Amino acid sequence: MPHLTPKLLLGASALLLSVTGAHAAEYEWTFQASETAGEPSFKVKQEWAERIGTMTxxxxxxELLPINAVVGPTETLQAVSSGILQGxxxxxxxxxxxxxxxGMLGNLVGAWNDPYDFLEFMKQGGGEELYNELSEPYGSHLIGAATFPLESVPSTVPIESLEDFEGLKIRAPQGMVYNIFERIGATPVNLPGSEVYTGLEKGVIDAADSTVLSNNDAQGLHAFAPTRSTRASTPCR
Structure with missing residues (x-):
C-alpha cells in the first residue's frame, strides 16, 4: 500500500564546542546527544568520540551522554555556554x-534535493558561517555538521494522502516542521524524542515525525505504530 512521502526535509546535526576550552595538555570533555543510549545513531556518535581519542x-x-542525561534537549545550548557541557x-x-x-537550519523544509546539497551548503555556501552567527553569542562554535538518511513516520493509522493528516496528533519538532504540520490540518505535539514511545503507547500522539527507521525499530515503536510513511530527511540528531 503506497504511503505519502512528504517533501524533503534536511537538518543540521550540530556539533558544538564551548568557546572557553581548557588549556591543559589533556582535554576531558562531556558531550550530550539527542538520542537515547539504545538508538543506533547514538552508537555511531559514540564510535566517533572513541575515534577522536584514538586519533589524538x-x-x-x-564522554558522550544520551538525551536528558544532564539537561533537557532544549537546554543543551545554554549548558554548553555555561560550561556544564563542553559540547x-x-x-x-x-x-x-x-x-x-x-529551526530553519535544523529543518529547512524542501530546500535540498540530496543530503550532499546540504553538506555542500554548509562547507562551501556559507552555512557554517551563518550557523556560527547564531551560536557564538551563546559562547559556542560549530565545528561540524552531519545529515541522516531517510526518516520514517510511524503511525497508528494509515497515511496515504494529505487529507489523512487532518486532526492527526503527530509528534513534531519545533520550527518549520511543526508549522507545516499545522498548515496541513494536523495537530502537532512538541515531545522530545525520548518520549515518543510512551506517547504512542498511551495515545498522547497518533504518529511521530521522529528520526530514522533504524532508531524507531530499535525503540520498538512498531509495537504501537505498525503503519509507516517515509520522508527524505536529515533532522539533526
Whole structure:
C-alpha cells in the first residue's frame, strides 16, 4: 500500500564546542546527544568520540551522554555556554524558542534535493558561517555538521494522502516542521524524542515525525505504530 512521502526535509546535526576550552595538555570533555543510549545513531556518535581519542593518542577524551542525561534537549545550548557541557551533537530545531533561525537550519523544509546539497551548503555556501552567527553569542562554535538518511513516520493509522493528516496528533519538532504540520490540518505535539514511545503507547500522539527507521525499530515503536510513511530527511540528531 503506497504511503505519502512528504517533501524533503534536511537538518543540521550540530556539533558544538564551548568557546572557553581548557588549556591543559589533556582535554576531558562531556558531550550530550539527542538520542537515547539504545538508538543506533547514538552508537555511531559514540564510535566517533572513541575515534577522536584514538586519533589524538588519548589527548582528547570525549564522554558522550544520551538525551536528558544532564539537561533537557532544549537546554543543551545554554549548558554548553555555561560550561556544564563542553559540547553537544543535536538538532538545532530544539533551540527555535531562543531564535527561530535555529529551526530553519535544523529543518529547512524542501530546500535540498540530496543530503550532499546540504553538506555542500554548509562547507562551501556559507552555512557554517551563518550557523556560527547564531551560536557564538551563546559562547559556542560549530565545528561540524552531519545529515541522516531517510526518516520514517510511524503511525497508528494509515497515511496515504494529505487529507489523512487532518486532526492527526503527530509528534513534531519545533520550527518549520511543526508549522507545516499545522498548515496541513494536523495537530502537532512538541515531545522530545525520548518520549515518543510512551506517547504512542498511551495515545498522547497518533504518529511521530521522529528520526530514522533504524532508531524507531530499535525503540520498538512498531509495537504501537505498525503503519509507516517515509520522508527524505536529515533532522539533526
Amino acid at each position: 593518542d588519548g589527548r582528547v577524551q570525549i 553537544h551533537m543535536t538538532d538545532p530545531s530544539y533551540f527555535s524558542g531562543q531564535n527561530p533561525a535555529f
